[in-house]
Amino acid sequence: xxxxxxxxxxxxxxxxxxxxxxxxxxxxxxxxxxxxxxxxxxxxxxxxxxxxxxxxxxxxxxxxxxxxxxxxxxxxxxxxxxxxxxxxxxxxxxxxxxxxxxxxxxxxxxxxxxxxxxxxxxxxxxxxxxxxxxxxxxxxxxxxxxxxxxxxxxxxxxxxxxxxxxxxxxxxxxxxxxxxxxxxxxxxxxxxxxxxxxxxxxxxxxxxxxxxxxxxxxxxxxxxxxxxxxxxxxxxxxxxxxxxxxxxxxxxxxxxxxxxxxxxxxxxxxxxxxxxxxxxxxxxxxxx
Amino acid sequence: xxxxxxxxxxxxxxxxxxxxxxxxxxxxxxxxxxxxxxxxxxxxxxxxxxxxxxxxxxxxxxxxxxxxxxxxxxxxxxxxxxxxxxxxxxxxxxxxxxxxxxxxxxxxxxxxxxxxxxxxxxxxxxxxxxxxxxxxxxxxxxxxxxxxxxxxxxxxxxxxxxxxxxxxxxxxxxxxxxxxxxxxxxxxxxxxxxxxxxxxxxxxxxxxxxxxxxxxxxxxxxxxxxxxxxxxxxxxxxxxxxxxxxxxxxxxxxxxxxxxxxxxxxxxxxxxxxxxxxxxxxxxxxxxxxxxxxxxxxxxxxxxxxxxxxxxxxxxxxxxxxxxxxxxxxxxxxxxxxxxxxxxxxxxxxxxxxxxx
Numbered sequence: 001x002x003x004x005x006x007x008x009x010x011x012x013x014x015x016x017x018x019x020x021x022x023x024x025x026x027x028x029x030x031x032x033x034x035x036x037x038x039x040x041x042x043x044x045x046x047x048x049x050x051x052x053x054x055x056x057x058x059x060x061x062x063x064x065x066x067x068x069x070x071x072x073x074x075x076x077x078x079x080x081x082x083x084x085x086x087x088x089x090x091x092x093x094x095x096x097x098x099x100x101x102x103x104x105x106x107x108x109x110x111x112x113x114x115x116x117x118x119x120x121x122x123x124x125x126x127x128x129x130x131x132x133x134x135x136x137x138x139x140x141x142x143x144x145x146x147x148x149x150x151x152x153x154x155x156x157x158x159x160x161x162x163x164x165x166x167x168x169x170x171x172x173x174x175x176x177x178x179x180x181x182x183x184x185x186x187x188x189x190x191x192x193x194x195x196x197x198x199x200x201x202x203x204x205x206x207x208x209x210x211x212x213x214x215x216x217x218x219x220x221x222x223x224x225x226x227x228x229x230x231x232x233x234x235x236x237x238x239x240x241x242x243x244x245x246x247x248x249x250x251x252x253x254x255x256x257x258x259x260x261x262x263x264x265x266x267x268x269x270x271x272x273x274x275x276x277x278x279x280x281x282x283x284x285x286x287x288x
Numbered sequence: 289x290x291x292x293x294x295x296x297x298x299x300x301x302x303x304x305x306x307x308x309x310x311x312x313x314x315x316x317x318x319x320x321x322x323x324x325x326x327x328x329x330x331x332x333x334x335x336x337x338x339x340x341x342x343x344x345x346x347x348x349x350x351x352x353x354x355x356x357x358x359x360x361x362x363x364x365x366x367x368x369x370x371x372x373x374x375x376x377x378x379x380x381x382x383x384x385x386x387x388x389x390x391x392x393x394x395x396x397x398x399x400x401x402x403x404x405x406x407x408x409x410x411x412x413x414x415x416x417x418x419x420x421x422x423x424x425x426x427x428x429x430x431x432x433x434x435x436x437x438x439x440x441x442x443x444x445x446x447x448x449x450x451x452x453x454x455x456x457x458x459x460x461x462x463x464x465x466x467x468x469x470x471x472x473x474x475x476x477x478x479x480x481x482x483x484x485x486x487x488x489x490x491x492x493x494x495x496x497x498x499x500x501x502x503x504x505x506x507x508x509x510x511x512x513x514x515x516x517x518x519x520x521x522x523x524x525x526x527x528x529x530x531x532x533x534x535x536x537x538x539x540x541x542x543x544x545x546x547x548x549x550x551x552x553x554x555x556x557x558x559x560x561x562x563x564x565x566x567x568x569x570x571x572x573x574x575x576x577x578x579x580x581x582x583x584x585x586x587x588x589x590x591x592x593x594x595x596x597x598x599x600x601x602x603x604x605x606x607x608x609x610x611x612x613x614x615x616x617x618x619x620x621x622x623x624x625x626x627x628x629x630x631x632x633x634x635x636x637x638x639x640x641x642x643x644x645x
Contacts, residue, residue: 180371180373182369182371182373183373183375185338185340185360185367185369185373186367186369186373186374186375186434187375187386188359188360188361189338189339189340189360189361189363189365189366189367189435190361190367190386190387190390190434190435190438191361191362191364191387191390191391191438192361192386192390193359193361194361196390200375200386201375204377205376205377
């Protein structure tokens with residue numbers, strides 16, 4: 001074998017374990033889901049194998065599904081905006097803090113070490129009828145019976161912000177940390193106030209990080225089913241709950257597959273639009 | 289254009305003192321260089337003048353006005369950084385116009401003044417480009433244009449040439465000096481490069497460990513160093529420890545190893561107080577190697593060449609005379625001396641300087 005041929009093969013040999021894993025764990029199951037979505041569930045026997053568009057038809061035309069999809073995107077959008085507003089100052093503070101930067105980043109990562117479900121459930125102990133807030137308000141005599149604070153859209157958004165804020169902060173942090181501090185010094189020396197130089201220089205240069213964090217929050221938020229399940233009421237179902245319902249409760253794998261593919265396409269196209277304008281490299285920077 | 293005055297400035301970071309009680313007076317229109325190795329406090333001093341750092345003690349006076357409490361954006365200073373610090377998301381023209389937008393300059397004037405500044409730095413056609421599309425030297429010119437377009441009272445340059453490669457650095461040195469002379473702005477230049485300092489400055493402030501070692505014109509600082517540190521930092525020097533055996537109005541006589549007694553003129557021994565321990569400073573390029581002893585009244589001693597560092601038009605020789613190691617930098621006439629050669633080493637007393645021991 002010539003040296004050139006060997007050099008060409010080498011990267012592929014080195015990549016093969018990773019490619020194998022991606023193929024077996026991601027690509028093959030995805031193909032299964034696509035194939036499933038064209039089958040039909042029969043009430044009595046095994047699923048009907050074949051090429052049927054029934055599941056896709058109901059997924060795309062049922063107004064209930066469309067309403068839930070709209071609701072899902074709305075909740076994800078609100079969550080993303082809140083995360084951006086809360087996350088930006090936090091990220092800015094971490095970037096500018098000297099010395100204990102690593103400690104602050106570690107604290108930011110700390111929640112990831114606790115199960116997302118446990119973190120979500122913790123809100124029941126805080127906001128539930130015998131939770132911390134109600135117990136406190138009753139003990140000081142402000143209220144006589146517990147207020148119902150859980151199981152609505154607000155608590156779903158609260159839970160999602162709790163879950164997603166670190167992703168936003170990390171992405172903005174990476175972006176801010178890459179900005180030369182001399183730029184703000186240069187801007188102020190030229191006559192801009194601190195605030196003006198932030199608006200003129202730092203903010204525009206950190207937008208890629210903000211966009212990357214936004215995309216992550218939006219996609220992860222729109223794809224969640226745990227938070228609305230634990231913290232939402234029946235009226236707060238999100239799209240992933242429909243998939244959960246179809247597959248786990250009704251054992252209707254073909255419909256669940258079609259629904260999940262629909263969500264994948266919607267979110268996938270968002271990622272594609274993002275990639276078109278900003279590029280994926282910014283996203284991986286934030287994850288690294 | 290304004291004078292700058294530092295009055296007993298001190299800067300501490302916690303227990304660390306970056307700048308110790310320093311006073312400095314920079315006249316209007318002067319080009320003053322803060323020179324020293326890294327960590328000597330030169331950049332800290334510059335940043336205090338700029339308003340990026342607050343002095344722990346002392347006053348900063350610009351144009352007769354105390355500016356300690358004046359925030360940086362009101363000081364009207366031009367600041368140029370080593371890494372250019374151009375705004376990457378703005379075009380060159382937008383970069384240069386940045387400072388004018390905060391000075392209520394009418395739009396038409398902004399365009400004209402930006403163009404004038406670009407003309408001044410000899411890059412008239414790059415206004416529409418982004419900084420990334422320019423070379424390092426061009427970016428630094430734009431940074432300079434951005435700093436001077438606002439007609440600053442003082443121009444502050446923080447190692448502006450250090451990121452450029454050697455040839456470009458020398459070109460930019462001439463260019464920078466030309467522009468400064470043209471607009472006549474008071475300039476404070478920070479560098480660790482002695483040749484930049486010698487070539488460009490009206491005055492050099494040599495700093496070390498947060499203290500000012502010497503202030504003077506380039507020739508004074510080079511020829512009559514006020515301390516051993518200055519002698520070693522500027523150029524290559526031989527410093528011989530010895531005794532001052534006679535001290536008077538016309539100079540001092542030093543007794544040192546190798547050369548014996550040398551009469552140093554008074555102008556070259558201003559810091560010597562009287563008899564006692566003293567040091568003799570001889571520049572490496574004032575130590576001459578000869579095949580035969582010269583007949584011009586020079587003091588001549590035999591020496592051996594231990595190593596030769598060939599540099600093209602000149603050579604640097606590492607020599608040994610008795611127990612003493614010396615170095616000399618000589619122009620090469622014909623061919624350089626070989627390693628191991630026995631040579632005659634000569635010095636003129638008027639080339640020597642004396643320091644207290």
